[in-house]
Amino acid sequence: MLSGLIALDGGLLLWIQEFIRVGFLNPFFVFYTHLGDFGLLWIGASLILLCFKKTRRAGALGLLALALGTLFTNVLLKHLVARPRPWLTVEGLQFLVVEGDPNSFPSGHTCAAFAAAGAWYRALPKRWMGITALALAALMGLSRLYVGVHFPSDVLAGALVGLFSAWLARRLGQRLPILGEESGNHGGL
Template identity: 45%
Template sequence: MAEYITQIDYLILMFIQEHLRFDWLTGPTVFISHLGNSGLFWILLCLILLVFKQTRKMGICGLLALLIGALITNVALKNMIARIRPYEQFPDIILLLERQKDFSFPSGHACSSFAAACALYWTSEQKKRLVGVLSLILAVLIAWSRLYVGVHFPTDVLCGVMIGIFSGWTVWQIIKKISDRHPVGIENSSVKEDGENG
């Protein structure tokens, strides 16, 4: 079964390499792929959001989601499964950036990107939803870039995306429960006042 999945992964990567790679697209895609290195872009974004009171909850949730995703992906699954990179298994896959030092499954870039982006999107208020939407678009581009440059199998990226979504969703649910039990802020005060007046 594992060999069958790997063969499908390989065929998809070869299709991307032969039909979807373009000289004008390679430079920007490599740059986008590097944005996800070690989750540093997402960490920096969340730290910036922490500075402002209006976006502080988003920043906290993003960092927590990144932590959960990293524990599942980089600490546990990568070392347990120890899947080698596609270019190490198949010499005809052309690598477009530096060789990676860790294992292939699942994709840490895809996981961290979707963990942070989903957390930011789900915890953002309607007026600040643009940050979440732009984060999701960037997460999709980073995940796709890992296939384009040849450092991950499609199943690596798919699993990374799913873990990232799960991490963001978990943090969102925790924050919702905490908010329900300990409502704070102007909005909650106004709701209480309206209830008393009614």
């Protein structure tokens, strides 16, 4: 069962390399994936949201979700699972970005993206803002596959851990009076 998943993961990456990767898109995906390094895109956006009264709660929840996601992904799971990066195991894979961390599971970039977007989704004042954040999070996950630094199951796990972190941040946020009331209420996440 596990060997079948590993083979499917590698096959999907090779398929992406063969049929999805297009030379003129490479600079965009390399740039976008680097925006997620250390969660900088999501931390920066959360800090900007903190500056405005209508989005302050979304920014605070985003930062809390990012902290939880980092704890779950980069501190705990990556070291417990210790799955090697695809370029170390998939024959013929050409990666576009070099990662210093040899551990692949789950994707920290994807976790951060979905932690922030999931936290913002219900807290932002307009539904389209939350949907846009989730679309950008999905694009981050795709970028990690496109540049060849994660397996599809790494990205899926990162998204799930990120969404769990967002949910937990919202639950904790309900108990912290400093975070105030929710301004948006879009259901779902």
